[in-house]
Amino acid sequence: MNIELLVLDIDGTIAGESNEINPGVKEAIAKVKAQGIKVAIATGRMYCSALRFHQAIQSDLPLIVYQGAWIQDPITQVRHRHLPLSLESAHQLLDYFEQPALRDLISVHLYINDRLYVREIANETEAYTMRSSVKAHPVGDLRQALTTEPTKLLALSDDIELIDNIWGTLRKRYTPAELYLTKSVATFFEATNPLVNKGTAVRYLAEEYLGIKPENVMAIGDNFNDLEMLEYAGIGVAMGSAPPGVQAIADWVAPTVEEDGAIAAIEKFL
The missing domain is CATH 3.40.50.1000 (HAD superfamily/HAD-like)
Incomplete structure (x- = not known):
């Protein structure tokens, strides 16, 4: 070949x-x-x-x-x-992760114009930014900062079972034509444009x-x-x-x- x-x-x-x-x-x-x-x-x-x-x-x-x-x-x-996420999809995902049952268990990263926005600097975020050599911008409620279509949304947790459950739940909620959902490592759930x-x-x-x-x-x-x-x-x-x-x-x-x-x-x- x-x-x-x-x-x-x-x-x-x-x-x-x-x-x-x-x-x-x-x-x-x-x-x-x-x-x-x-x-x-x-x-x-x-x-x-x-x-x-x-x-x-x-x-x-x-x-x-x-x-x-x-x-x-x-x-x-x-x-x-x-190919960014639509604002509608991004807002829906952020609403999902802001549920009381999930909010304190998950760190959510939102990427807009190659900048990283977070609700707050959690331990998972510190580890991520150190390995990635990037700066995180804490803005509180990410839904308020979402004025431009984001490139990607990432949810992090050291609880691998929780990430698997989130991945399974959202794959039932969204078809591949609506969102591309994947895992890059066991503790990272990622969502992007379906294309x-x-x-x-x-x-x-x-x-x-x-x-x-x-x-x-x-x-x-x-x-x-x-x-x-x-x-x-x-x-x-x-x-x-x-x-x-x-x-x-x-x-x-x-x-x-x-x-x-x-x-x-x-x-x-x-």
């Missing part, structure tokens, strides 16, 4: 606990690029948070962020795509931007938010830490990020 584009997730794929790309992974990526294969990043992170990883691997392609809702070229600053997922973003990058076919694409990811791009790519690789449902659709399962699974996948296929 002639691979012309390699697409990489960040967290759990090329960056582990250290929150950095280790030298071995950078070297493997450099060898891929030396063969003439393009390399891109597709992440749920904010644009400002993902930029340093894009620079670290010296990619010359647009950067896919916010699960594919936002695609921007860091070199030219051209934004190729921005958004990494699969449609990678399709845009491959077919419209580069003019190549799905069979010329290889993608590596580790969680449910990577599902669509792994299905789209000619070679879809799941990391060893990926949930069983993600591993099941992959063409190959690599070792975990801490075991340099991305290097193993690159060496096996490229």
